Amino acid sequence: MNRTELSELGEFGLIEHIASRVKLVNTSTIKGIGDDAAVIDNRHALTLVSTDLLVENIHFDLTYTPLKHLGYKAAVVNFSDIYAMNGVPKQITVGIAVSNRFSVEAVEELYSGLRLACENYHVDLVGGDTTSSPGGLFISLTVIGEANSDEVVYRSGAKENDLICVSGDLGAAYAGLLILEREKEVFKTNPDFQPDLAGNDYILERQLKPEAKKNINQALKKNEIKPTAMIDISDGLASEIQHICKQSDKGCRIYDDKLPIDQQTISAVLDFGIDPSTCALNGGEDYELLFTVGIGDFEKVKRIPEVHIIGHITAPGEGLFLITGKGEQVPIVSQGWDGLKK
Amino acid sequence: MNRTELSELGEFGLIEHIASRVKLVNTSTIKGIGDDAAVIDNRHALTLVSTDLLVENIHFDLTYTPLKHLGYKAAVVNFSDIYAMNGVPKQITVGIAVSNRFSVEAVEELYSGLRLACENYHVDLVGGDTTSSPGGLFISLTVIGEANSDEVVYRSGAKENDLICVSGDLGAAYAGLLILEREKEVFKTNPDFQPDLAGNDYILERQLKPEAKKNINQALKKNEIKPTAMIDISDGLASEIQHICKQSDKGCRIYDDKLPIDQQTISAVLDFGIDPSTCALNGGEDYELLFTVGIGDFEKVKRIPEVHIIGHITAPGEGLFLITGKGEQVPIVSQGWDGLKK
Numbered sequence: 001m002n003r004t005e006l007s008e009l010g011e012f013g014l015i016e017h018i019a020s021r022v023k024l025v026n027t028s029t030i031k032g033i034g035d036d037a038a039v040i041d042n043r044h045a046l047t048l049v050s051t052d053l054l055v056e057n058i059h060f061d062l063t064y065t066p067l068k069h070l071g072y073k074a075a076v077v078n079f080s081d082i083y084a085m086n087g088v089p090k091q092i093t094v095g096i097a098v099s100n101r102f103s104v105e106a107v108e109e110l111y112s113g114l115r116l117a118c119e120n121y122h123v124d125l126v127g128g129d130t131t132s133s134p135g136g137l138f139i140s141l142t143v144i145g146e147a148n149s150d151e152v153v154y155r156s157g158a159k160e161n162d163l164i165c166v167s168g169d170l171g172a173a174y175a176g177l178l179i180l181e182r183e184k185e186v187f188k189t190n191p192d193f194q195p196d197l198a199g200n201d202y203i204l205e206r207q208l209k210p211e212a213k214k215n216i217n218q219a220l221k222k223n224e225i226k227p228t229a230m231i232d233i234s235d236g237l238a239s240e241i242q243h244i245c246k247q248s249d250k251g252c253r254i255y256d257d258k259l260p261i262d263q264q265t266i267s268a269v270l271d272f273g274i275d276p277s278t279c280a281l282n283g284g285e286d287y288e289l290l291f292t293v294g295i296g297d298f299e300k301v302k303r304i305p306e307v308h309i310i311g312h313i314t315a316p317g318e319g320l321f322l323i324t325g326k327g328e329q330v331p332i333v334s335q336g337w338d339g340l341k342k
Numbered sequence: 343m344n345r346t347e348l349s350e351l352g353e354f355g356l357i358e359h360i361a362s363r364v365k366l367v368n369t370s371t372i373k374g375i376g377d378d379a380a381v382i383d384n385r386h387a388l389t390l391v392s393t394d395l396l397v398e399n400i401h402f403d404l405t406y407t408p409l410k411h412l413g414y415k416a417a418v419v420n421f422s423d424i425y426a427m428n429g430v431p432k433q434i435t436v437g438i439a440v441s442n443r444f445s446v447e448a449v450e451e452l453y454s455g456l457r458l459a460c461e462n463y464h465v466d467l468v469g470g471d472t473t474s475s476p477g478g479l480f481i482s483l484t485v486i487g488e489a490n491s492d493e494v495v496y497r498s499g500a501k502e503n504d505l506i507c508v509s510g511d512l513g514a515a516y517a518g519l520l521i522l523e524r525e526k527e528v529f530k531t532n533p534d535f536q537p538d539l540a541g542n543d544y545i546l547e548r549q550l551k552p553e554a555k556k557n558i559n560q561a562l563k564k565n566e567i568k569p570t571a572m573i574d575i576s577d578g579l580a581s582e583i584q585h586i587c588k589q590s591d592k593g594c595r596i597y598d599d600k601l602p603i604d605q606q607t608i609s610a611v612l613d614f615g616i617d618p619s620t621c622a623l624n625g626g627e628d629y630e631l632l633f634t635v636g637i638g639d640f641e642k643v644k645r646i647p648e649v650h651i652i653g654h655i656t657a658p659g660e661g662l663f664l665i666t667g668k669g670e671q672v673p674i675v676s677q678g679w680d681g682l683k684k
Contacts, residue, residue, distance in 0.1 A: 035498075036392060037390040037423050039389070039390055039427070041389070043385050045385070046372065049433070055476070128393050131401070132400055133397055136477070147381075
């Protein structure tokens with residue numbers, strides 16, 4: 001593979017290189033890359049904005065993360081924040097700081113993943129920034145979405161007796177990470193060793209190439225359900241339900257035996273001596289949607305195959321508890337991701 | 343001064359700490375910090391979005407940049423991009439990646455500068471991200487602005503015979519940087535030496551605490567002038583006029599003796615053996631507005647005290663030239679900032 005130094009292209013050359021490969025698809029995108037700002041027409045809807053910062057060796061490890069996957073994941077994870085507001089992502093800006101160990105081809109790999117995510121989710125890449133970094137790769141993403149004003153769902157709207165629902169299954173991305181970290185350690189000791197990833201396709205894909213749950217919002221809308229509160233699961237279920245309960249000023253009960261966990265996740269984490277429920281509660285990076293619906297929507301929400309009812313909201317002051325199979329009440333304590341404590 | 347470790351507060355503690363000090367002032371800000379995305383109501387206007395990434399030791403040097411000034415400058419520089427579209431900045435999101443050599447108090451200093459800029463420019467801080475960095479400080483900013491659809495000015499609209507105008511004066515920020523870099527070198531050799539900054543207040547302020555030119559847009563509007571093309575000067579006049587000419591498919595003539603340069607800038611750069619015009623053309627970080635207006639607006643634009651007419655747009659293929667005092671034509675070549683070549 002060719003190696004073109006970034007300094008050969010320079011910043012403007014790189015921007016042109018990136019811009020020439022970007023196609024705009026949304027009618028709300030009036031102007032994309034190439035001016036002082038992107039121009040967006042959201043005059044029929046509200047504008048949603050969310051920003052993420054991804055740092056090498058904090059959020060990702062390039063030893064086992066292909067750059068294309070990294071780009072795809074970085075974008076999708078950001079789209080997930082917009083779905084968690086019950087909105088639709090429409091535009092994204094991407095800033096990258098790269099050291100000179102990266103070539104133009106490496107940057108192109110990263111952008112090919114970003115572009116693929118944009119294509120799959122019908123999002124326009126409309127701007128950003130490219131600069132050098134004294135060390136490591138930094139990626140900043142800002143996603144712009146839209147929602148009608150009567151559609152936006154905040155974290156703060158959960159009511160007593162509301163049902164707590166979650167999409168898909170939990171803990172898989174963390175299980176995938178455990179496998180990748182194990183194989184990395186083996187590789188360090190013996191670089192000739194081939195990584196043993198067989199039988200773990202699902203959990204590896206959940207870690208390396210997650211998807212945002214756009215079909216959940218669509219299914220809810222189709223079934224005429226508007227969640228009372230919603231958040232996406234990036235730091236783990238335990239951490240996210242705390243956000244909903246805190247901002248809604250409520251308590252909750254979540255039932256251990258209702259937690260949706262894939263069989264591959266269970267096998268993998270048991271191998272590491274980790275309890276599957278702990279993994280589902282604290283693993284993080286699921287990018288599933290956690291939401292609450294009124295008790296009156298019980299029959300309707302039951303009809304959506306990918307959604308699981310895992311508990312209910314209680315009165316303020318009643319605390320946050322996990323109810324085990326034996327009926328014990330265990331306080332929900334977040335052990336999830338903390339970007340400043342790692 | 344107290345030192346509180348970031349790990350004591352954790353990410354959510356730090357976010358609460360930041361959020362508790364933020365006041366929202368714009369009616370278009372429906373929801374700020376604290377959910378999966380900020381919610382903005384721009385339904386009477388278009389939305390403008392611009393992103394910047396600032397990297398320690400690439401874009402700023404903490405040896406001589408106080409964190410409060412850095413926060414102020416980071417925000418203002420971003421606002422400048424929105425003014426350059428003839429819009430008004432309304433919201434900002436801020437992502438920071440900090441290593442553990444920074445304390446909570448240091449982060450607070452940075453945010454106090456960001457907040458002051460937001461206050462002075464009536465912008466709401468509506469979200470962001472905080473995480474750790476294995477080394478160095480990274481700041482990503484995304485500013486959201488608004489403009490009526492008939493007000494937006496792109497880089498691409500310059501017409502033949504249009505007047506080329508620039509606000510304020512040029513080269514001052516670069517002159518300030520030269521002084522700061524000189525004193526840093528002296529300090530390295532002799533740490534007891536007091537920096538000699540006397541008589542350079544104006545150029546140091548232009549480097550450390552620049553302002554965005556919001557009054558220019560207002561003055562243009564008041565005088566019923568709509569620029570045909572506009573850009574803000576971050577990489578230097580030479581680089582920016584190339585953007586306008588390239589995107590408008592035109593040439594230009596700029597007159598050396600019309601370049602506005604402050605006396606303090608001239609004295610300082612001559613001390614370093616640098617030609618003041620070269621500094622004005624390539625210094626960068628001026629955050630002045632460079633724009634073109636129709637020849638019919640000559641009388642009106644002349645009335646705005648802070649605006650200088652420095653040249654005119656020529657036909658496509660006629661090239662980009664600086665006309666010296668002796669009438670010589672020198673091709674304009676950008677030697678400005680390149681984020682990937684430094």
